[in-house]
Amino acid sequence: MRDVAELLATVPTGLWIGGEQSPGVDTFAVHDPATGAVLAEVADATAADGARALDAAVAAQAGWAAAPARDRSEILRRAWELILERRDDFALLMTLEMGKPLAESQGEVTYGAEFLRWFAEEAVRVNGRYTHSPSGNGRILVTKGPVGPALAITPWNFPLAMGTRKIAPAFAAGCTMVVKPAAETPLTMLALGQVFADAGLPPGVLSILPTSHAARLTDPMFADHRLRKVTFTGSTAVGRILLAQSANRVLRTSMELGGNAPFVVFADADLDAAIAGAMAAKMRNNGEACTAANRFHVDNAVRTAFTARLTERMRSLRIGPGHLDDVQVGPLITAEQRDSVADLVRDAVAKGARVTTGGGYAPGPGWFYEPTVLDNVPADARILREEIFGPVAAIAGFDGEEAGIAAANDTEFGLAAYIYTADLGRALRVAEALETGMVGVNRGIISDVAAPFGGVKESGLGREAGTEGIEEYLETKYIALP
CATH class of the missing domain: 3.40.309.10 (Aldehyde Dehydrogenase; Chain A, domain 2)
Structure with missing residues (x-):
């Protein structure tokens, strides 16, 4: 097993914006729940940082949406390969910041990486349809395209998999994304940012903003007309708040909330x-x-x-x-x-x-x-x-x-x-x-990455994974033809 100090020295701790690290105005501590000791000091994103990340996502959106689906697919597949190559580092990092046994972390590396491979394959299978109108007065063309810039808010319990389960379908569909990881476990997500950079992801397509003040960062983003989609995994109590905020701008939402x-x-x-x-x-x-x-x-x-x-x-x-x-x-x-x-x-x-x-x-x-x-x-x-x-x-x-x-x-x-x-x-x-x-x-x-994940009643809206997962990041357009 790799030395802990050596591993932590390699993990990004700055804000990930535009495909590279940048320092924050302030930092906050990430703790090891097995000892209470500080693992690292991580940049603490502000509202201004959120605006910069959204600027980058908007600037990259058109080019990413226009990129051939095969190109997006290959980047996702390369990211899958890189995570597996770095399996031991990711597993140890998750165990250090989240506390789960190492064997569980190893399992999450496999599970989390698999979303990248699955949606690499789904990226090239986004289909529309072409039919004659039953009335005989024209033709119906239905196409699908990316929703647009998305905000993902991820939980601490599966620091890798809850990120890849959102990022992979968004990228496959042609959406750019800003991720706010949980304050308890931001290191795994920052390491994932490095993986995507190494896999050739264009700058601006992914930004990662750890913060100790979630509302300070996300409230202005919810109000920004350029944000088109919010996906959240967490408690039902917080989900209700986010749904209310989303309603102000009728944002597309995916909510994976509490269970019992x-x-x-x-x-x-x-x-x-x-x-x-x-x-x-x-x-x-x-x-x-x-x-x-x-x-x-x-x-x-x-x-x-x-x-x-x-x-x-x-x-x-x-x-x-x-x-x-x-x-x-x-x-x-x-x-x-x-x-x-x-x-x-x-x-x-x-x-x-x-x-x-x-x-x-x-x-x-x-x-x-x-x-x-x-x-x-x-x-x-x-x-x-x-x-x-x-x-x-x-x-x-x-x-x-x-x-x-x-x-x-x-x-x-x-x-x-x-x-x-x-x-x-x-x-x-x-x-x-x-x-x-x-x-x-x-x-x-x-x-299972090939099966739809999600709930009913107060456990959420929408589905992740499976063939259904990419639909959360696609808009349907009807074109009437003569």
Whole structure:
């Protein structure tokens, strides 16, 4: 593994505008959540920097849109190759600034890079149509073109993949983009900027603006008539604010917001498979994922057995700094996030939930929380209503298929859901009845670059990835011909 100091010395820490670094007026610190130590001081973007980045995006837009699709495709593919060549550096960097175990970071490098390869292939498949009008009075020509300059606001939990999932389809469609990465994890995105520069991306097509004051940077950009598109991944609370701002100018928006994923285990499920799936769905990324299983609804006929097995697996997990080889659970992103998880657990216990393992802070200088299982969680516990974003599995029982569906749908969110059953008919019935954008059937991991990612209800608008992902960055034009 590369020396940490050596790696950090190579990572850009300035603002990325016009294809190169530039210093900011001020800086802010990026911390290692495993120790609390400062990893780097990063340029802190201002409103003036946002205007410069948007100037660059607007100046580059026409040329980038006019570039042959094959040229855009080749740049994306070259960027994919470069990320894989620098896999170890990206993985270590993500572990340092986000805290996830190194094996998880390695997986994210593969997953995040794959969006570049996928949309490199989609770039050359943007199609329109040509038909005769049914009335016989003319012809219909439908074309598609880029929306225009876009602003992407990305979260801290997947510092690479949440960026590439937005950048890749935008570039494939011919859009320029300004990215505001999360203040907790800007280093990975800045390293990605260097990758695109090395891949031959024209200056101005991509700008990256880390900031410790998001609204100071983005509010003026939302008001600028030249911005055409906003894509955001984050909490529903922030998404509502951004949607309100977007409404002032009727901006195109893609919103991937909060989740409260149910994991429903029916009485006929293969419990070995269900436990394996539960561990994957709950503990991926330390539980800090919008698709993480939040609520475990288990048929009472198998709840005792399921709880015992899940408790045993969670208790066996090794906690520590993510860069150590044997670590399976790293720190949470901040002390505030760790305290939020602890508050949810305390509330559930006070209302009658039973702790079968964990339930408290783990030792260490960083922001660690024990892998925790709560059984018999009452319906009024906050942990069944709010997104946990941590290593806590909350279990509640139900009786019968209809009750399981009702419990799963009892939320304002609708991003992902998981069901375990041996009955194919039940699997299809339940999957169709669930009010959610994605359903895993006897699977604990469902994200796939070739499949549409997104939710319903208060979990967001639009879809990312799959063949649907590029449509978020395309406008449709109808041309009437004689």
